[in-house]
Amino acid sequence: MGKKDASARGVVVIGLGRFGGQVAESLTELGHEVLGIDENAEIVQKLADVLTHVVEADSTDEEALRQIGVAEFNRAVVGIGTDIEASVLTVLALTELGVEEIWAKAISAKHARILERVGARHVVLPEADMGARVAHLVTGKLLDFIELDDGYAIAKVCPPDELVGSTLAQLGLRSRHGITVVAVKRPGQEAETALPETVIGSGDMLIVSGPTDKVERLGQQGGFPRA
DSSP states (O other), X not given: OOHHHHHHHEEEEEOXXXXXXXXXHHHHHTTOEEEEEESOHHHHHHTTTTSSEEEEOOTTOHXXXXXXXXXXXXXXXXXXXXXXXXXXXXXXXXXXXTOOEEEEEOSSHHHHHHHHHHTOSEEEOHHHHHHHHHHHHHHSSOSEEEEOTTSEEEEEEOOOGGGTTOBHHHHTHHHHHSOEEEXXXXXXXXXXXXXXXXXXXXXXXXXXXXXXXXXXXXXXXXXXXXX
């Protein structure tokens, strides 16, 4: 596989435990070519028929990674969590091999900072992220909530009664409240891109985006704040 092809479709996933294994399987289901790497022979055998390629190897060994073609990829996910030393050394090895987009799992804020310093472009803290997400769902009216890195959030919410029957243009939610309706999910239908002429119906689910504080306020109030 040439580097151009790997850049377009392929991803290396290192550490095929619960987190990395799920990432690898999901990427495969989405049609991406995946090179899975783990030092555990049992895990490698288990995923042999699931992933495009899966190899047993020491991911902290830069030369070993080079020999199995990791340098041909532009994107990698490091799912190693509990072994912090192996996690950091793996990210460092990927950086030395010239892998440009490195995603890495961290188990603490300190671990995350180290990973960023040695070359990880994106660091994921699964437990912290899920904890924050659940907190928003438990205490508010949001159906789902995802906070992005740049102070923005995306959420699902049922529209309050006062919005039903009006178009998005008439409601002016973005100009009045700083909230953008991205899509509308009708009962029993696929989500559709929200347009100015989209009419909000009873039973619809709105997918909204906006500054995190505004989306959080929306969840706490169970509807759009009145102007």
